[in-house]
Amino acid sequence: MRDLDDRRPDAIAALKQLFPHTGKAYIVGITGNPGAGKSTVVDALIALYRAAGERVGVVCVDPTSPFSGGAILGDRIRMQRHALDPGVFIRSLATRGHLGGLSRSTFDVVHVLDAMGFERILIETVGVGQDEVDVMRAAHTTVVVTVPGLGDDIQAIKSGLLEVADVLVVNKADREGADRTERDLLHMLDLRATGERKEVEVVRAIATRGTAEGSGIAELAAAIAAHRARAWSGAGAAERAKARASAHLAELLRALLADRVARALAARGGLAEIAETVVDRRTDPWSVAEQLISSL
Numbered sequence: 307m308r309d310l311d312d313r314r315p316d317a318i319a320a321l322k323q324l325f326p327h328t329g330k331a332y333i334v335g336i337t338g339n340p341g342a343g344k345s346t347v348v349d350a351l352i353a354l355y356r357a358a359g360e361r362v363g364v365v366c367v368d369p370t371s372p373f374s375g376g377a378i379l380g381d382r383i384r385m386q387r388h389a390l391d392p393g394v395f396i397r398s399l400a401t402r403g404h405l406g407g408l409s410r411s412t413f414d415v416v417h418v419l420d421a422m423g424f425e426r427i428l429i430e431t432v433g434v435g436q437d438e439v440d441v442m443r444a445a446h447t448t449v450v451v452t453v454p455g456l457g458d459d460i461q462a463i464k465s466g467l468l469e470v471a472d473v474l475v476v477n478k479a480d481r482e483g484a485d486r487t488e489r490d491l492l493h494m495l496d497l498r499a500t501g502e503r504k505e506v507e508v509v510r511a512i513a514t515r516g517t518a519e520g521s522g523i524a525e526l527a528a529a530i531a532a533h534r535a536r537a538w539s540g541a542g543a544a545e546r547a548k549a550r551a552s553a554h555l556a557e558l559l560r561a562l563l564a565d566r567v568a569r570a571l572a573a574r575g576g577l578a579e580i581a582e583t584v585v586d587r588r589t590d591p592w593s594v595a596e597q598l599i600s601s602l
Contacts, residue, residue, distance in 0.1 A: 321414055324421040331363070331420040334530055335445030337431040337470070342451040343477040346513040348430050350523045352388055355426050363419030363427040364396040365412060395419060412444060413554045442470040443553030446546075447533045449526070451475045452491070454483035468494055471506055472537070473529045479510040479522065505536060566602045574598075 334351075336344050348364060355362050388394040397419075399411055412429065419427050431441050442448045450471035468474075468491075476488050491508050507529040511522030537546060571577050583589045 321417060324418060328417050328420040331416075331424055331427045332447075332534060333416060333427045333429065333445045335429045335431065335441035335448045336451060337441045337448065338451035338475075339453075342453045343513055344430050344451050347449075347451055347475060347477060347511065347523075347526070348428050349388075350513045351428060351527065352394055354523055354527050356388075356391065356393055360425045361393045361423060362395075363416075363422070363424035364394070365415050365419070365427065365429045366396065366398045367412060367429070367431050368398050368400060395422070395424065412440075413557060416444065440553075440557075443550060446538055446550075447472045447530050449473045449475060449530065451477050452487065453478045454481045454487045472504075472533045473526065474506060474508045475522075475526060476508065476510045477513055480512050484510065505533075507532065563602070567598060570598050570601050 336348050336351075338344050345366070348366075352362050352364065388396065397415055399415060416427055416429065429441060429445055448470050450468070450473070452474065454476065474491050476484055476491070478484075488508055488510060495506055495508075509522055509526045509529050511526055513523060537543070571580065574580055580594055584591050584594060
């Protein structure tokens with residue numbers, strides 16, 4: 307998986323061989339604002355699914371270390387109670403500057419876990435707020451975690467996360483203001499335009515790390531299962547599957563183009579060298595960009 311993150315050609319070749327064996331796992335994305343307790347919710351869901359006998363793969367997308375280029379929060383720092391469980395595999399990925407809340411390699415690692423036979427795959431995003439919408443394209447069900455007391459009654463609207471949610475979780479529901487947060491979320495869902503409405507369940511939870519006993523975790527799992535039955539068992543399932551495949555293809559195209567542009571820039575002495583011609587007004591940035599694209 308490290309080779310996939312480093313975009314090694316032999317790793318991509320192996321991924322092509324694995325792809326026919328994918329398509330069986332159910333993928334749940336966990337996103338939300340920083341400090342909402344996403345890792346604790348993921349940890350509790352792992353315990354619940356393992357108690358039910360499911361094998362669980364987890365992809366944690368973390369900020370990039372400025373020194374190593376890897377994930378700042380490693381696999382072994384969080385969810386340590388599951389480290390020795392052969393039915394759980396946890397992998398951290400660095401964003402490496404990728405916007406949208408997911409690492410560039412997230413789709414690829416999910417395919418590997420799928421081919422390995424993990425029935426349930428959980429993706430936890432980096433928690434950067436407004437750009438966390440890629441998870442909606444990678445997952446079958448998107449869970450948005452929020453908490454009381456964010457200091458802004460319309461934070462969910464401003465963050466854009468409400469639009470991607472299939473299930474909303476009011477975590478740390480023992481805090482003051484939980485009732486108000488739940489009411490606000492329900493009200494905001496009601497305010498949506500009729501054509502944009504989808505059935506979104508709001509669940510209150512007090513997630514407890516390393517156990518499935520946290521209040522509301524069973525209800526969260528039930529809400530995920532209900533969304534799966536609604537969205538992925540009916541007539542619209544094929545269209546949703548095509549939308550997910552399209553998102554993956556679009557991400558691959560962006561990545562391949564970015565690699566080719568980087569090579570083209572290197573062949574011309576780097577971006578700084580080209581920028582000098584723009585600063586001196588020997589050329590303009592639009593022409594430079596067009597020439598680079600034409601040379602690919």
